[in-house]
Amino acid sequence: MSRSPSALLSIASIVTSMTAVAIGNGMMLAYVPFVLTRSMAPEWVPGAAVTAIAFGGLVGCVLAGPLIRRVGHARAFSCSMALVILAAVLISLGINPALWILARGLYGAAANTNFIIAQSWLNHASDNRWRGKAMALFYMAYVIGLGTGAWLFGQVPLEGNFAPIATIFFTAIAILPIGLTRLPTPPAPTRVRIDIAMAWHSSPVAFIGVLASGGLSMLVQGFTPIYAAANAMSQRDVATLMFVMQFGLLLIQYPMGALSDRVDRRIVLIATSALITGAGLAALVVSFDRLWLLMLVFAIFAGAVETIYSIANAHANDRTDPDDFVPLASTLLVAWSTAATLVPMLVTALTPVFGARVFIHATMAVALLYAAFVLLRLRSRARVPPQLREAFELKSAQVPNVAQLSEAEPRPE
Structure with a gap:
């Protein structure tokens, strides 16, 4: 497959579309917990809104495949964008805990569907020789979009409904590049099985690691703005904190991932769990008056959490037959x-x-329990030689590798 201008333009359209979505997402990740924490809503409501995103994402995992099979990638993408817009409309109506929790659930379902469609399209449109670069561009653009959205949250009025309307604006823009693309849609996906027994047999360390990273990621990304708002941090400072945290995902993951390509990944997972624990202890004692030190601590905190996800994925692929990559990715x-x-x-x-x-104590507890589990497993299974390992790739629980859920045929050579 040649790298034709039309193919590159279509890929740029997909990346541009998802980056626009990320800007709106970054705003809502900061706006919803901040406003709910400062409101008269019960204390459990901000956390429930965070939980709703993950539960919606789980529903999206189940429903996205059948939806794509029924209407195709392009129409399914429009439907998922409509859910994002609908969720923002519900939030724009004013503070209503029940509606806002529902809205975040709708967003969670739409987010995973968006990723399934976008990554599947990128996989099928990209040549094997530059597919990795295309996916890296997609990942980097999305993380930058999240950070930009968090920064924009600090620039808009908190009163009224400007933030959700801005989210609607960016989501509407995101529909245009996909709606205008001339790239043929991928073939309809086949049904992909969820095989927990296979995932566990391939690597208990990886399977438990992905489980741990699910809790770790939603705790750090979802509860940090709640914690900041509860400690009277200003809107702009919360926005800056969330902005810096997104780049922590890149700064911590790459060196730890590169290290995991040279030494036993399980040792790096233990070291990363220790880093999470250390960052958590620092987060408990650092003063909110020392804002930049606080931001550095939480950037390390967030980056280390996402590193568990990416290295656990790489470790799973090291120990899995290539024929099982698709059900493995779906199960994880x-x-x-x-x-x-x-x-x-x-x-x-x-x-x-x-x-x-x-949430900080809970994050440290999960990290320590996982480190103890990996230590036990380190004695019971041999190390995979470096030459037999999958190459490490930057990944994030906020940008899950969900394309495999919609793969129908071998990707083009």
């Missing part, structure tokens, strides 16, 4: 979404009793 995504729902649900229930910082 569902496992991640399940843990991302249950762990924040538990923390939401504990927050009114122990306060807003309980």
Whole structure:
């Protein structure tokens, strides 16, 4: 397959579309928990809104494949964008805890559907020789979009409904590049099985790691703005904090991932769990008066959490037959979404009793339990030689590798 201008333009359209979605998402990730925490809503409501995103994502994992098979990628993309817009409309109506929790659930379902469609389209449109670069561009653009959206949150009026209307604006823009693309849509996906037994047999360390990362990611990304708002941090400071955290995903993942290509990935997972614990301890003691130090700590916190996800995925692929990559990816995504729902649900229930910082303690507890599990497994299974490993790729639980859920045929050579 040649790298034709039309193919590159179509890929740029997909990346541009998802970047516009990310800007709106970045705004809502900061806006919803901040406003709910500052409102008269019960203390459990902001956490419930975080949990709803993960639960919606789990529903999206189940429903996206049948939807794409029924109407195709382009129409399914329009439907998922419509859900994002509908969710923002519900939020724009004013503070209503029930409506806002429902809205975040709708967004979660739409988000996973968006990723399934976008990554599947990129996989099928890209040549093998530059597919990795295309996916890296997609990942980087989305993370930059998230950070930009978080920064924009600090620039808009908190009163009124400007933020959700801005989200509607960026989502509407996102529909245009996909609607105008001339790239043929990928073939309809086949049904992909969820095989927990296979995933566990391939690598218990990877399977439990993805479960752990689901809870870790939603705790750090979802509860940090709640914690900041509860400590009277200003809107602009919260926006800057969320902006810096997104780039922590890149700065921590790459060196740890590169290290995992040279030494046993399980050792790097233990080291990363220790880094999460250390960052959590620092987050508990650093003063909100030392804003830039606080931001550095939370950037490390967020980056280390996402590193668990990416290295666990690489470790799973190291130990799995290539014929099982598709069901493995599907199973790990569902496992991640399940843990991302249950762990924040538990923390939401504990927050009114122990306060807003309980999510930090919960994050450290999950990291320590996972490190202990990996230590036990380190004695019971051999190390995979470097020459037999999959190359490490930057990945994020916020940008899940969900394209495999919609693969129908071998990708083009």
